Amino acid sequence: MKLSEAKEQFTKLWGALGSSWGINRTMAQVHALLLISPEPLSTEDVMEQLSVSRGNANMNLRDLMNWNLIYKEHKAGDRKEYFKAEKDIWEVAKRIAKERKRREIQPLIASLNLLTDIDEDKRNTEAKDFLEMVNNIHTVVTKMDSAVDTLIKAEEHKFFGAIVKLLK
């Protein structure tokens, strides 16, 4: 396979991966493109390489900045904005985890708490079962939330090291 072909495959792969995890395909492709680009890219470069509109390129670059996955970079004597990606993959994984935690896990925990405030008599079996289910979910989700905290703070080798030990 040629390098150019492999790079194109890679952006497609990353895009498809994003799709199945609830991430906009184009956003994932823009991310892929910057991950494997030796030089920072401008909005126009992205438009051209992925054949998307200016609006689309701009909005996805902006979103990626909100995820802390890419940064602006300025070139001397050029008014255009260029973008470069964080290339340390463990760092990338941590930032995605951190952001999903903030956007999804924490609101989920808050919503689950609201559901435990029900009128019914607790001796009512149906109410009791429901509360138990909600509490169990709350417990597991809270533990996962802590696990993500650990992941965010841990070094790669320590994190996977601790997990590998469990297999023994």
Added chain:
Amino acid sequence: MKLSEAKEQFTKLWGALGSSWGINRTMAQVHALLLISPEPLSTEDVMEQLSVSRGNANMNLRDLMNWNLIYKEHKAGDRKEYFKAEKDIWEVAKRIAKERKRREIQPLIASLNLLTDIDEDKRNTEAKDFLEMVNNIHTVVTKMDSAVDTLIKAEEHKFFGAIVKLLK
């Protein structure tokens, strides 16, 4: 809040959660419904409680069976099929992890391997950088794959226990 209201909120919450993780909203709602239903439910029950068509209910129940999250159950003297959910949340988490691993992580690892087979001279810096990126991703994804294996096999307290230790 009334119990019935809380249950409805719960199915909506679970549905929204599914959406943001790449899971069909209705499928997640059907799952929620079965999680909090004391009795097994028939396709008609699901149709009625979620106001969806027969085809939709049927297809999502079938999908949930493929995820090993729900089971068929037969009632004596009744030809209808009834469905009940696995209610142990840690077990549910493990099965979802197992299935996503099988469907997504493993194919991803296979695709990454294909990308390392490129023609260019390895002294070419661009090719070298690309290969390094692909290999780094490969390494992290493979470690995550093992982590999921561990999760699938571990007891809840052991798994989270090992992670909690890292915080100290």
Added chain:
DNA sequence: CTCCATTTTCAATCATTCTTGAAAGTTTCA
């Protein structure tokens, strides 16, 4: 085997999300 209750399929339709592109906004600098 036939009937009928039940489940499954799938083409058409609908809903949601993504994308476009042109207009408005902003920044830089001569």
Added chain:
DNA sequence: TGAAACTTTCAAGAATGATTGAAAATGGAG
């Protein structure tokens, strides 16, 4: 300050994914 270079916005249209519902298939009982 004016004008060019560049970025952002957003309403309309396109694409994708979900849902419907009726017809076909299935399978158990008599």
